Amino acid sequence: MKAKAPPLLSLRPAQGEHIEAVNCVTLTPTGKYALSASNDRTVKVWDIDSGLDILTLSGHKKRVTSVIVTPDGSQAISASDDNTLRVWDLTVGIESNVLQEHQDKVQALALTPDGKYFISAARDKYVIIWDLATLKPIRELKGHTDWIMTLAVTPDGSKVISAGRDNVVKVWDIQTGQLLHTFTGHRYWVVSVAVTMDNQHVISASWDKSIKVWSLVTGQEVTHIEAHENYIDALSLSPEGSVLISISWDSTLKVWDWRKGELLGNLMIEQKLNCCVITPDGKRIVLGDNNGLLYFLELMN
Template sequence: MITNSVSHPPDRIWKCVRTIKGHSDWVRSLAISPDGETLASGSFDGTIKLWRLTSGELIHTLSEHSKGVFCVALSNDGQTIASGSWDETIKVWQPKTQHAIRTLSGHCGSVRAIAISPDNQTLFSASTDATIKLWHIKTGKLIDTLISSPEPIYAIALSHYQKLPSQVGQIDRQILACGGGDGLITLWALDTREQVGVLTGNLNQVWAIAIAPDNQRLACASGDGTIKIWHIKTGEIFHVLQGHSRQVTSVVIHPDGHPLISGGADGTIKIWDMETGKQLCTLSGDSPNSVISVAISPSNHTLASGYVDGKIKIWQRY
């Protein structure tokens, strides 16, 4: 079912075209390959599954984690898959193999979020042990450990390679944002690995973070049922998006900067205009199950959503 909040042109009409069944537990994370051909799903059933996005055909099942999978990420070149688990490890895979080429150990809590750098050299992992770890992907070597607070970290996001404001002027640097149990979002400069800011004003858990392509705006999915959008330079909140009736579990921004997509425990996906903060439409499936993860294709025409019942829905824009 699709409910449009106002009258919209055809390019904002989305339809569920496929329901994929294969996981036996929560689909906690989704990622779409840069070419838009492959969907990766990570589940609490302990597996990562690779699917053909256009047909829903299962390609591979990766099943070497000993506990549930919280997060999955794909590299920009499509050659690396990384997964983080309740078993406190990160595994690195290649798309054409069904066995992990590397297991990264060092966290003493579940690995809740991961990200791969745009140059495909560094992997970032966030854990309930309140640390973020930086790893060299090719060697598996631990590069550094960042500690921002004593609270568990649930979400991380990397900025894009552009010039970002800093405390010492305009310099070329990349920012890592993290958030978790204390509701704060901490900003790290990766060239110095120092904190360069803290975004405040969110009073509930941060479940997901996304940074817009302009590197000026950051969105977070909050346990209070809202999505907050900050201006990174000033630290000010300039939009609070309200519409979900329960906690917001996931948020993504298309690489073009529009739209913003959120998934919620209320069983809905909402699509928002980043500039105005207006809700464009609401997507809801044929069951009341919570939406735990969302992903959008590079073409901006396909959405994937993961649910607590183990299903994945594919949505097409018409």
């Protein structure tokens, strides 16, 4: 089936930039602001409507790999190759805490929807669950045999999904730390995971160029998509959960009906994109590239 053109309006660059690659983009709960984590050791806050860089958070000693925002929008947490997590007060734009539990470069962060816990993962092969109120680690999850590169939490807040350079996807119970599933089948690093809104499926993307959908109920693979012609770097699900975005080293952004494994749209992008996220209203995609630039891809309803 021939893919339809995605319903795009324009690709608008931000009014500012990092001086090195953007590794992660995330959004405040209202979708008004985007946060970006960069190799230039900073986190920037952007007004999405104007595209302006309104705040720069500095303090990490090495590249910043990931950033998340608390559900009330008052705090951000960033992860870095300097082995630390840093907590930022977004109301005044200052660093409030430095957390140093990991023994190697921290690669990924995730947060439960209720804001009670946040989760970090690193090259030390550990997943750590933290209490957000006390900023204390409450549980360490050990099972990966290589670097962990990505995390996601189920919308009901009960499970965390981790994946990385051992080519597997693991599902953990947040309350008990029990390993519930290990999904095997990817042939190369798993670099991005997402969870569907009904808490029923995990979607994973790998440098083997494929996307897989897994059942959280049965623990089985349910869909395999030969998605791109080069490494896939990131996935993002639409707010209602029906549409999946993937970006790849093959210079494409693809729009998928993940349930059918059907390609809905294919956009060629000149820039090497590293990360993407869809705004809560579903009207924009925020993209970060390898040159330090952010873009806002406007969508039609």
